[in-house]
Amino acid sequence: MTTRRLEDALAANRREYAQHGVTCLRGLFDAARVASLAAASRDVIERPLEHGNAGYMQGPMTAVNFLYRRPGPFRDFVFGSPAGEIIGRVIGSGTIRMYHDYLFSKQPCCEKVVPWHTDGGGYALQGEMMPNLWVALTPANAANGRLEFIGGFHRGPVARRWSERREVEGPSEPLLPDFEDPAEPATRRYPRLAWDLAPGDAVLFHPYTPHHSKANRSPTTRTGYALRVVGDDVRWCLAKSQWLRVPGFRYESVADGTPVTQDDFPVMWRDAAAAAA
Numbered sequence: 465m466t467t468r469r470l471e472d473a474l475a476a477n478r479r480e481y482a483q484h485g486v487t488c489l490r491g492l493f494d495a496a497r498v499a500s501l502a503a504a505s506r507d508v509i510e511r512p513l514e515h516g517n518a519g520y521m522q523g524p525m526t527a528v529n530f531l532y533r534r535p536g537p538f539r540d541f542v543f544g545s546p547a548g549e550i551i552g553r554v555i556g557s558g559t560i561r562m563y564h565d566y567l568f569s570k571q572p573c574c575e576k577v578v579p580w581h582t583d584g585g586g587y588a589l590q591g592e593m594m595p596n597l598w599v600a601l602t603p604a605n606a607a608n609g610r611l612e613f614i615g616g617f618h619r620g621p622v623a624r625r626w627s628e629r630r631e632v633e634g635p636s637e638p639l640l641p642d643f644e645d646p647a648e649p650a651t652r653r654y655p656r657l658a659w660d661l662a663p664g665d666a667v668l669f670h671p672y673t674p675h676h677s678k679a680n681r682s683p684t685t686r687t688g689y690a691l692r693v694v695g696d697d698v699r700w701c702l703a704k705s706q707w708l709r710v711p712g713f714r715y716e717s718v719a720d721g722t723p724v725t726q727d728d729f730p731v732m733w734r735d736a737a738a739a740a741a
């Protein structure tokens with residue numbers, strides 16, 4: 465697709481992302497590439513540690529990260545698909561760098577509920593341009609644990625909270641509201657958004673958009689490949705959180721307030737027109 469056509473195709477997504485902090489992207493990735501990712505994901509589910517690192521939810525569900533660091537379909541997708549350009553054009557960033565990836569899979573009858581959280585709260589980074597592109601590799605729907613979002617919440621200061629910390633941090637850490645409580649004002653105020661996805665469809669969401677996924681109560685597997693990326697306005701903020709540590713990265717080598725330009729975070733896409741201007 466030409467840049468002009470892609471820009472046009474994404475106009476509604478840009479508006480939706482700005483308003484709700486999440487947008488659904490349908491059919492933008494090559495079907496053969498998605499099929500190759502889906503096949504690779506089945507290998508990861510069988511032998512997770514041969515492909516990447518175990519995330520903290522690995523076990524009750526498949527949660528394996530840094531797959532893109534090894535040659536193969538995940539790396540090819542990160543650097544050879546239009547994912548970086550699509551993200552950059554929706555969020556308005558001239559450069560998109562890889563921060564980390566995650567394969568998340570729930571087998572049939574997987575009871576694991578991923579609780580409400582925001583991704584940005586767990587990074588040693590500050591800024592708005594560090595979204596998550598979650599690409600469906602199987603159908604994802606209400607029965608098998610699709611992602612659900614709290615629309616518009618990212619625009620309020622309270623969104624800089626991270627619910628899962630209630631278990632691991634002290635009581636001084638502010639909490640996300642309990643979106644499961646119908647009496648909670650935020651539950652009434654903000655819309656709950658979710659889309660059924662076909663393989664190759666994706667949701668792109670802001671780092672401070674609360675999201676969760678329920679158990680898989682269906683007979684089919686639900687798998688998604690999540691890319692967490694950084695754009696132009698992102699800066700190191702070591703004081704904030706080092707909950708998600710990037711393996712091999714020397715955190716002591718960076719200073720708060722400096723941009724993320726280190727080789728550990730390779731460029732996925734750069735807007736050639738903006739760079740030439």
Ligand SMILES: O=C(O)CCC(=O)C(=O)O
Nearest residue numbers: 568578583596677688690
């Ligand atoms: O795939 C899931 O169920 C959870 C994904 C998620 O929470 C994330 O990518 O941040």
